[in-house]
Amino acid sequence: MARTLDPARHAARRRHIQDSAAALFAEHGYDRTTTAQICRAAGISPGNLYHYFASKKQVFVAVLTDDDAETADLLEHLLRSDRPLEALTEFVDHLAAPAAAHPAVPKLVLEALLQAHRDPEIAVVLEEADAAERDGMAALVRRAVDAGEARADLDPADTAAWLSTLVGAVYLDGALQEDGDTSVRLGQLRHTVRAYLTA
């Protein structure tokens, strides 16, 4: 990486490339997205990308690690709630919401999941985020059970895994629907989660 005279400009340009690449990865998948396409979409010459990223894969990693921190903040806040069941529902909502926000998001996420079990580096990136989410959910489940707001026979870890899977289902749905009425799924998810935790 060459010395950069204006770090802010460098970062902005890097971010611009990253965003351009994200859309392409979502649309065509990682393997079928070429560096030439990324450069064209970002409005730079082919090859210039390598002044900002060491490889095509690093571009993908940058896209995936984009918003890791904010979920942790919310979780920390919700763990202090005195209404654990509601907090859990809100957390699930928060995790599922991006799937409905933009059609490209669920496609990108699924693409990442599939790449993960072929590429260890990507697997590590995703597992870190996933482990944090599941641990947080398990803690929220435990609190809900202890407060008598959820079934007593729920195993926190198993339940967290299942809730995580249900959230994944919404992403899956979003990736498959060409039109974008995925917001319906959010309501169904909420109802499903409530019913499973209490029925």
Place this chain on the structure above:
Amino acid sequence: MARTLDPARHAARRRHIQDSAAALFAEHGYDRTTTAQICRAAGISPGNLYHYFASKKQVFVAVLTDDDAETADLLEHLLRSDRPLEALTEFVDHLAAPAAAHPAVPKLVLEALLQAHRDPEIAVVLEEADAAERDGMAALVRRAVDAGEARADLDPADTAAWLSTLVGAVYLDGALQEDGDTSVRLGQLRHTVRAYLTA
């Protein structure tokens, strides 16, 4: 395609290549599986594959359309059941079961789903199977509602779509878990479906 002297042998060999390819597609994905790998796995020389399939993509299509008919048979049978809710549960079970049968199955299915919205030919193949499943489920939901075994406020089509998504969740889970305790998910799915339909 050259004339074949022994059609039965030809079909068997074609099937052998198809099975070898399925395992590779599941493990490495479609794009990263090379025709050379398929030939090596099938024990034939590179290039000989093209005596059995017109292209790499046709191999993939053959893998995906492998077991289309049997689900239709079961569905037809279940639509005549006089216990609609149980029939619906059994159909969902049937759809989800393969995900737990072998670790490669869910990976292969997800791979297909992602390829589908990049390749129209694959999209058509999957949509045909999917439409049949959803229509069947919607009919089963309607019968369950009419029989008073399920909530009256359920919209058959929306509910079928959601159940289909929940089944997808099990595949998603199976594709992500490296170890194979996916059978737990089948029980959770059953409980989830019951609770959603009746609670």
Place this chain on the structure above:
DNA sequence: GTCTATACGGAGATAGAC
């Protein structure tokens, strides 16, 4: 029908002028 050898194109990454 099956093999070996290879044509052909495309993709990631680099070289070096400006």
Place this chain on the structure above:
DNA sequence: GTCTATCTCCGTATAGAC
């Protein structure tokens, strides 16, 4: 820092001997 040009490898598919 950005460009153009290109190197190099690899994958699909084909040609043609046996």
